[in-house]
Amino acid sequence: MKPFTVHRGGVAPLDRVNVDTDQIIPKQFLKRIEKTGFGQFLFYDWRFGPEGKKNSDFVLDQPHYGGATILVAGKNFGCGSSREHAVWALADFGFRAVISSSFADIFANNSAKNGFLTVRLSDNEISQLMRHAAESGYELTIDLEQCEVRDDHGFRAKFPIDEFVRHCLLNGLDDIGLTLQHESEIADYEARHPLPAALDFNP
Amino acid sequence: MPAKLTLFEKVWNAHLVAQPAGRSPILYIDLHLLHEVTSPQAFDGLRAAGRKVRQPARAVATVDHNVPTDPRGTPITDLIAAKQISALEANCKEFGIRLFDTNSPEQGIVHVIGPELGLTQPGMTIVCGDSHTSTHGAFGALAFGIGTSEVEHVLATQCLAQQKPQTMKIDIRGRLAEGVSAKDLALGIIGQIGTDGATGHVIEYTGDAVRALSMEGRMTLCNMSIEAGARAGMVAPDETTLAYVRNRRFAPRDAEWEKTVAHWRSLPSDTGAEFDKVVEMDAAQLSPFVTWGTNPGMVAPVTGRVPEPNGMKDSDRRAFELALQYMGLEPGKLIEEIGIDRVFIGSCTNSRIEDLRAAARVAKGHRVNSKVRAMVVPGSQTVKKAAEQEGLHRIFREAGFEWRESGCSMCLGMNPDILQPGERCASTSNRNFEGRQGRGGRTHLVSPMMAAAAAIAGHFTDIRNWKFQ
Numbered sequence: 245m246k247p248f249t250v251h252r253g254g255v256a257p258l259d260r261v262n263v264d265t266d267q268i269i270p271k272q273f274l275k276r277i278e279k280t281g282f283g284q285f286l287f288y289d290w291r292f293g294p295e296g297k298k299n300s301d302f303v304l305d306q307p308h309y310g311g312a313t314i315l316v317a318g319k320n321f322g323c324g325s326s327r328e329h330a331v332w333a334l335a336d337f338g339f340r341a342v343i344s345s346s347f348a349d350i351f352a353n354n355s356a357k358n359g360f361l362t363v364r365l366s367d368n369e370i371s372q373l374m375r376h377a378a379e380s381g382y383e384l385t386i387d388l389e390q391c392e393v394r395d396d397h398g399f400r401a402k403f404p405i406d407e408f409v410r411h412c413l414l415n416g417l418d419d420i421g422l423t424l425q426h427e428s429e430i431a432d433y434e435a436r437h438p439l440p441a442a443l444d445f446n447p
Numbered sequence: 448m449p450a451k452l453t454l455f456e457k458v459w460n461a462h463l464v465a466q467p468a469g470r471s472p473i474l475y476i477d478l479h480l481l482h483e484v485t486s487p488q489a490f491d492g493l494r495a496a497g498r499k500v501r502q503p504a505r506a507v508a509t510v511d512h513n514v515p516t517d518p519r520g521t522p523i524t525d526l527i528a529a530k531q532i533s534a535l536e537a538n539c540k541e542f543g544i545r546l547f548d549t550n551s552p553e554q555g556i557v558h559v560i561g562p563e564l565g566l567t568q569p570g571m572t573i574v575c576g577d578s579h580t581s582t583h584g585a586f587g588a589l590a591f592g593i594g595t596s597e598v599e600h601v602l603a604t605q606c607l608a609q610q611k612p613q614t615m616k617i618d619i620r621g622r623l624a625e626g627v628s629a630k631d632l633a634l635g636i637i638g639q640i641g642t643d644g645a646t647g648h649v650i651e652y653t654g655d656a657v658r659a660l661s662m663e664g665r666m667t668l669c670n671m672s673i674e675a676g677a678r679a680g681m682v683a684p685d686e687t688t689l690a691y692v693r694n695r696r697f698a699p700r701d702a703e704w705e706k707t708v709a710h711w712r713s714l715p716s717d718t719g720a721e722f723d724k725v726v727e728m729d730a731a732q733l734s735p736f737v738t739w740g741t742n743p744g745m746v747a748p749v750t751g752r753v754p755e756p757n758g759m760k761d762s763d764r765r766a767f768e769l770a771l772q773y774m775g776l777e778p779g780k781l782i783e784e785i786g787i788d789r790v791f792i793g794s795c796t797n798s799r800i801e802d803l804r805a806a807a808r809v810a811k812g813h814r815v816n817s818k819v820r821a822m823v824v825p826g827s828q829t830v831k832k833a834a835e836q837e838g839l840h841r842i843f844r845e846a847g848f849e850w851r852e853s854g855c856s857m858c859l860g861m862n863p864d865i866l867q868p869g870e871r872c873a874s875t876s877n878r879n880f881e882g883r884q885g886r887g888g889r890t891h892l893v894s895p896m897m898a899a900a901a902a903i904a905g906h907f908t909d910i911r912n913w914k915f916q
């Protein structure tokens with residue numbers, strides 16, 4: 245996993261609340277069996293007309309926000325289905341982080357597993373950033389070492405994050421590897437809780 | 448005196464494998480359910496890292512999201528869907544995992560077959576790469592949805608590193624009135640606490656109204672916990688639970704059963720156990736509900752109207768306006784005057800035998816409105832067979848409903864069952880997000896009885912006034 249330490253980049257504002265994972269990546273694109281190539285389908289129904297023609301009104305397609313790597317959105321971002329494809333699509337499109345006042349649990353979990361940061365700020369801070377994003381050349385710095393978001397014009401805000409999640413992100417740790425360090429405890433647990441007979445299966 | 452624990456805490460504590468300092472606790476997973484959409488990348492990850500599946504017998508797979516609901520044996524015309532289904536078959540074979548495939552007599556939606564096969568049991572930890580895994584909490588299991596990285600994690604380790612969620616009690620006093628179902632209870636709760644009202648929490652549903660629910664009803668209720676943002680929903684096991692699990696294929700037997708049941712009886716929350724949050728509701732205040740917007744919290748009683756935006760906060764007003772624009776509705780419109788084009792009875796929320804019985808009771812002796820296309824999609828082959836034995840399929844067909852094969856179908860429209868742009872659907876599923884059932888499609892969530900009645904009337908109608916034949 246790619247570590248996340250300090251990131252600086254342009255900001256795209258998505259002024260909507262409850263952005264759900266069906267919106268982030270519609271189901272017709274979930275049939276791929278790879279993790280790559282989802283970026284082109286990000287927010288598909290908002291960005292493309294029914295015949296697949298681009299709808300240039302959408303914020304991500306406005307030249308001003310081209311190349312943005314930080315998305316700012318309204319509360320409850322990533323609600324709905326557990327599809328990790330939503331995170332893969334955002335990352336593949338070029339985003340490294342989403343800032344919102346709240347995130348759905350599974351989306352936040354999935355993000356962390358992909359070196360993708362979910363940053364929680366207050367509603368008030370979110371509206372400030374949405375306004376700033378429109379300024380030309382506006383950039384934000386997300387500093388995971390300091391747990392802080394800042395710009396060059398005096399905006400500065402701390403964000404909360406689980407210590408373990410932060411540790412994994414900073415170091416790009418694969419948490420399967422971390423769990424496997426507990427092999428003896430797992431084996432011990434399994435010895436005390438054997439497989440129920442009914443589940444036994446020999447293909 | 449020992450600490451007073453909640454149902455959730457008892458299940459959580461019993462599955463703690465390790466609590467490394469400064470890190471998330473590691474939880475043992477008893478049962479891992481798999482389906483074709485969220486698993487291929489996880490198996491690829493295992494192969495890339497040279498890892499094995501630690502406990503293949505604790506994983507059970509089925510195909511549901513993509514499978515067509517045409518008669519079985521019809522070739523799958525969507526080649527990418529077919530590829531995903533065969534990838535699951537190949538992966539299960541390679542790693543020795545039990546699979547209920549397209550032609551299996553037990554195939555069905557993963558959250559329908561788990562309970563039906565007796566795989567789902569009280570006190571278990573259950574995960575699946577699907578948010579509606581919360582359904583299994585109806586048995587007093589701790590069951591939650593995970594992403595593909597976590598699917599890989601569980602395959603490799605049979606464990607998950609999890610932050611401990613908070614607890615929330617939703618206590619429903621009184622009794623649901625005739626015509627008000629578990630679905631209405633779920634919609635009523637989400638309407639009250641909002642789609643993020645339970646974020647970060649595991650809900651335990653308590654109270655007389657919940658105790659009176661059948662297992663099917665409890666599953667409907669727990670299923671939609673995720674729509675309130677909850678990590679999971681749970682109902683403490685009782686005699687209703689035991690009667691349901693007993694003698695199912697994977698349930699414990701004989702002496703094993705007695706021993707396990709004794710453990711299950713110890714699971715309910717201790718009197719006086721504390722929750723981080725408590726919500727109280729009165730069942731008598733609930734009526735049949737219909738969603739009017741683009742998230743499950745946008746809900747009104749069937750006798751009500753699409754709300755007016757007066758007094759809303761700016762951000763809420765904007766979401767409200769976008770929702771109404773998408774839905775093609777005006778503030779103040781009477782819910783009963785909203786006409787519909789399609790009806791979908793199915794999904795892991797409402798496709799069990801009891802749901803089909805309720806819908807058939809409404810449909811009996813009536814005809815689907817000539818401008819409506821209505822379909823019934825049983826949750827599993829087992830449900831389908833049971834319904835056919837009772838003759839429910841004949842009632843539906845005679846009334847003009849399509850009777851189809853089991854799967855997720857139009858709940859998310861990954862298979863060919865989708866809405867056309869602008870079509871309006873009364874659906875027993877769980878999500879009314881933009882485009883969920885097909886691009887430009889407009890979804891109204893309702894109970895199975897309300898959906899059947901809407902199919903016949905051609906618009907929403909209060910089931911409490913229905914003329915049953």
Ligand code: SF4
Binds near residue numbers: 556854
């Ligand atoms: S029926 Fe719908 S909600 Fe349930 S598992 Fe299938 S797609 Fe998901």
